[in-house]
Amino acid sequence: MPVSPSLYEEGTITLVNGSVDFTGASTGWLVNGVAGGTLWVVSGGVSYSAPIREITADGAGKLAFGWRGPSVAGVAYVMTRESALAADALFASNALVKVIRDLSLCAIAPAGSGTLAERDALAPPPPTGSFWLRVETGFALTLYRKEASGWSGPYSF
Incomplete structure (x- = not known):
């Protein structure tokens, strides 16, 4: 059972x-x-x-x-x-699923999470269309999208 x-x-x-x-x-x-x-x-x-x-x-x-x-x-x-x-972890997971569904995303790259400093230090930089999940102590969980002109966001949940 x-x-x-x-x-x-x-x-x-x-x-x-x-x-x-x-x-x-x-x-x-x-x-x-x-x-x-x-x-x-x-x-x-x-x-x-x-x-x-x-x-x-x-x-x-x-x-x-x-x-x-x-x-x-x-x-x-x-x-x-x-x-x-x-229960807190489940709430965060459900919120992330909602954001991904609402933004019609298909995936977040495995290297697509971390601090903003880590995002800006990637070489080569993430390509246009990539998503970045900001997971940084002391900050709200937020999502960014790489555009040709830079990063759009944050998309909070």
């Missing part, structure tokens, strides 16, 4: 009542965008949950507040990602 992409449940988790720290075994938390999501554990037939503040290592993280459920070790868990980093 397919598993929902909004759920993450690989490995096991250990939690201590009252502690914000949690650990796991055989997890993939760092690369699966669970920070900001919600942790769910069932113990004694009761479901407990808490928001995930951050993931500090692949098998370690911190909750937004102390765990209110009982202490458990090596148990199954579920993390929801609707409000997590993975």
Whole structure:
């Protein structure tokens, strides 16, 4: 049966009542965008949950507040990602698809992303009709198009 992409449940988790720290075994938390999501554990037939503040290592993280459920070790868990980093990545991906569709683009070249300084330093320069996705820390994700007269844009999304 397919598993929902909004759920993450690989490995096991250990939690201590009252502690914000949690650990796991055989997890993939760092690369699966669970920070900001919600942790769910069932113990004694009761479901407990808490928001995930951050993931500090692949098998370690911190909750937004102390765990209110009982202490458990090596148990199954579920993390929801609707409000997590993975949801942000999905939103950005969907926005990019919309921009590409709206601009009737067929592709973005593999070298067509990065900082504006990287775009201007390419040799040979990108040909007319190329697209450049500005991916630069501290700046909004924007798209530019190479025209015969220079770059047009930015096209924000």
